[in-house]
Structures are given as C-alpha cells and as structure tokens.
Amino acid sequence: GAVVSQHPSRVICKSGTSVKIECRSLDFQATTMFWYRQFPKQSLMLMATSNEGSKATYEQGVEKDKFLINHASLTLSTLTVTSAHPEDSSFYICSARVLGLGDTQYFGPGTRLTVL
Amino acid sequence: AQSVTQPDIHITVSEGASLELRCNYSYGATPYLFWYVQSPGQGLQLLLKYFSGDTLVQGIKGFEAEFKRSQSSFNLRKPSVHWSDAAEYFCAVGAGLTGGGNKLTFGTGTQLKVEL
Numbered sequence: 001g002a003v004v005s006q007h008p009s010r011v012i013c014k015s016g017t018s019v020k021i022e023c024r025s026l027d028f029q030a031t032t033m034f035w036y037r038q039f040p041k042q043s044l045m046l047m048a049t050s051n052e053g054s055k056a057t058y059e060q061g062v063e064k065d066k067f068l069i070n071h072a073s074l075t076l077s078t079l080t081v082t083s084a085h086p087e088d089s090s091f092y093i094c095s096a097r098v099l100g101l102g103d104t105q106y107f108g109p110g111t112r113l114t115v116l
Numbered sequence: 117a118q119s120v121t122q123p124d125i126h127i128t129v130s131e132g133a134s135l136e137l138r139c140n141y142s143y144g145a146t147p148y149l150f151w152y153v154q155s156p157g158q159g160l161q162l163l164l165k166y167f168s169g170d171t172l173v174q175g176i177k178g179f180e181a182e183f184k185r186s187q188s189s190f191n192l193r194k195p196s197v198h199w200s201d202a203a204e205y206f207c208a209v210g211a212g213l214t215g216g217g218n219k220l221t222f223g224t225g226t227q228l229k230v231e232l
Contacts, residue, residue, distance in 0.1 A: 006159070034220075043206065043222045044160075093159050095220075105220060107152070107160040 003027050004096050006108035013084055014116055021079045021111045023094030029074035030096035034105060035067075038091040050077045084115040118143040118209045122223035129197050130231045137192040137226050139181075139207030148210035149190040150220070151181055155203045163205075166190065177201070202230045 003026040013019050023033055031052050036044040048058045048069050056069035066088075068080040077096075081088055091112050095105040119142045129135055141147055148167050152160040164175025171183040181192045190207060207223040 004159075043224045044220075046219060046221075049219070091157075095160075104150070104162060104165055106162065109159040110157070112157070 002096075002098050002104075002106040004094065004106050004108040006092075006094055006111050008111060009109060010112045010114075012114045012116065015085050016083055018080055018082045019084055019113060021081075021092055021094075021113075023077045023079070023096070023108055025075045025096040025106075028096070028098055030077075030098065031074060032097040033071060033077040034095045034097070035069060035077075035079050036093045036095070038093060038110075040091075044093060047079075081113065084113070086115045089113055089115045118147070118211050118221045120207050120209050120221055120223035122205075122207055122226050124226045125224070126227045126229065128229040128231060131199050132196050135192075135194045135197045135201070135228070137205050137207075137228070139190045139192065139223060140188050141190060141207070141209045142188065143209055143211065147190075149181075149183060150208040150210065151175065151179070151190075151192050152206045152208060153203045154206065154225075160206065163192070197228075197230055199230045199232055202228055204228070 005024045007022045033050045035047045038044045046059050047062045048056045050056045050069045050071040052071045052074050058064045071077040091110050093110040095107045121140045123138050150165045151163040154160050163179050164173045166173045166183045173181050179194050183190050204225045206225045208220045211219050
C-alpha cells in the first residue's frame, strides 16, 4: 500500500516552454502532497506543500508564479514549471501524506527535467 | 527550526559486515524521525520511522534504528550488509503536531558503497 506515482519520469523541453508533472496517490487519498527538488548529489529541498482544494504553501525563495501547483483531487497534484530555463533542470519528487498510517510521507519515483 | 546532520558523506563496507549510519537532529520538541533510502534516479523509500514508544525501531530490509534523546541521535544499523543495500540514505525529522505529515527536513545524505 501507499504507492505514489509520477508522470513523466523524464522530460526534455526547450527553454521558454512549460512542463507539467503529475503526482498521483494510487491506493489512498492524500489531503496533503509535497513537492521537492533535488540537485545532483544533494539532499531534497521542500518547494511547496499542496493541500487538496486550497492554494499551495510555498517555501521561502520558491517562485509561486513559476512553479504552479494544483491539487484538484485527493489523489492528484500537479506541478507546472512555467517558462522553463536551463537552471530549472533538476530532479523533482513529490510525496503524499498518509493519514492514519503514522502520518508518514510516501514518495514518488521522481521526474528528471532537462531544459535545453 | 529543525535540522538534521549526517556526518558521513560516503561510507564503504564489505558485504556481510555490519553497518551504522549516523544521524543527529536538532528540534525543540519531541521529534518525528525517519530514514529513507534512494537508489540512483529513483524516489525515496521509507525504511523506518520513530514517533514514540520503544526507542529501538525495526524497519524493512533488516534495518533498525535507535532513538537516543540524550544524544539527539537516530542512527541506522544493519547487522549484515548485502550488495543490494548500496544506495543513498537520508535521515529526516518531521515538524509540527502531526510530525510526518508536516514539513520534513532532510539531512544531506550518506552514500553507501558495498564491496563484494
């Protein structure tokens, strides 16, 4: 149980385009999902907390107009990187909070974004 | 604010040898502590977690961790390492009343290499 999927697993796009990444909880409902960014050989940095039906809460220094987060249902959150630039290239990982199972975050497999 | 320190960036052990990965945390209240493992290009898999109760926690894949409040530590151990254990290991502390469901702060990770 507690499986989280992400799509796509890899994406390459041109500078200036927008990219949407999906995060789904497959076998449970997640009222809260989290988006992280991970640079090579570094730890995970929380970008934002996404609550179903409400606006996301962004961490300090994260541009909310650049990283659009939508959590329209209890099983789906999306991260859209708008007007992507090469410096946005990174590994993006989502997690979903599981209530009633020790209140733990379960992570998706990640999405590798490369902006040319 | 909470913080996590993983003092060892890289550790190399021989297959069959015992393993201990160190983790020290800083948090003003009772911490919620986690160990995750990440294989290259993959998301994070939960190994074990501590919320309360018995300070020795058993996890998956034969791992265990011991919470020591006096030392602010939550070290991960395994009595006999397998080659498949080679990966990046992250310690994390959760904040808030519902620890794991709120923000996780990750350590910088420890890269484990297993020599055959």
